[in-house]
Amino acid sequence: RNLLRNELPDAEVLVVSNREPYIHNLEDGQVALQRPASGLVTALEPIMRACGGTWIAHGSGSADRMTVDGDDRLAVPPEAPAYTLRRLWLSDEEQEGYYYGLANEGLWPLCHIAFVRPTFRASDWEQYVAVNQKFANALVAEARTRNPVVLVQDYHFALLPRMVREKLPEATIITFWHIPWPNAEVFSICPWKEEILSGLLGSSILGFHTQFHCLNFLETVDRFLECQIDREHSTVRAGDNTTLVRPYPISIEWPPAALAAQAPVDECRKSVRLKYGLAADALLAVGVERFDYTKGIADRFRAVESLLEVHPECIGRLTMLQVAAPTRSQLAVYRDTQTEAEAVAEAVNARFGTDDWAPIILVPKHHEPEAVFTLFRAADLCLVSSLHDGMNLVAKEFVAARDDEDGVLVLSTFAGASRELLEALIVNPYDIRAMGDAIHAGLSMPLDQRRERMRLMREMVGENNIYFWAGRMLLDAARMRKRQHIERQIA
């Protein structure tokens, strides 16, 4: 907030994302509030709570176009309003083509190496263009100033930066791509690669999680677009706009709000073991995800199986508790991901389970952040075995939840978080045996080593928290605005 006030005085902040930060649904005639399972929301919501502004999002989760007194604007968070949530509503056709189609059957598998074939349909593209325009128009209509700071989120809105730039040429548009960016060869599969690149290059700043993704992006632009690339300053000039392309590894709020009301770790350990019918001294590994094929959930169950094979002394002692929020279930590949994980869990339980113990407990249900934090605090180990992930904030949340400085993180080398959380046990999620061994090594690690690793990881996340992430982008934006101001004076 101070940074905004000092460096960007009077700046109006507008966010645009597909996912809304608060979902209102009707349950038994009552309005129930839910916070979606979304890394984007986890990261951005504390920023908006701190600096205020307007967040424009698709009212996707909220049933029946629920409005408050007929207004699509809502002051949130409900308990202490700090910013405005402006919902836009999409028709089934728009949602089908833009969200399920182009974004999640096209761009998602294109950018994640999980060996799911991307599907590109011209009809989806038409909806994607139309929905980007719809959000751009809404954003321009919301803007009260000619040069707001616009924070565009993710692969749902690749075209929107240029659409906004055309209407608000002086806006500072910061676009953050929350998923990996593939190499040029892979990206060339997309039939609308030029349009997507040109849309993104309407931004003032384009952020990725890692330097590797930035380099992939520059290489892609170099191959497919007429533009000038300045590799030294990491900028791209396309038309009359220059875009700074930089890594800003995303993070979480520190300390996280969900930690405030947590019971001491001992109590969390007891209550979770009691809830799931585990022995008081049971070893507990946890996993928390959306049911997405990029998360490698079935493979992590196979790793537990391998561990039990190799280390039979863990039979009857170790339980892997996996909570997984169903997601994008309209798409067959997501339903199949869940079916496969359930089948593997069942097979491992049938092979090793006893009357009073199951090695895998799978709860396919959304959990609110406080419940997730209680699980993290109860666990001996957290397993994040994504096949590919831009960052993965679950890994950082686990670390944040452990203010007792205990607990082991087993983390995929293909998650961006592995570039920062170097003291995790880093695994290749395709190597089932090695992943089983790493879980075993984690569970056998002496307390002093667990503490040392956890302390270092906590230091890293505490310093490079979400305010640091936003701060770095806003400082870059502020410098850019000052430079533009000087250039205009000279002209």
Ligand code: F6P
């Ligand atoms: O990782 C990309 C992302 O958009 C995240 O920001 C978010 O956690 C996740 O996908 C959620 O996807 P959806 O909004 O489609 O449920």
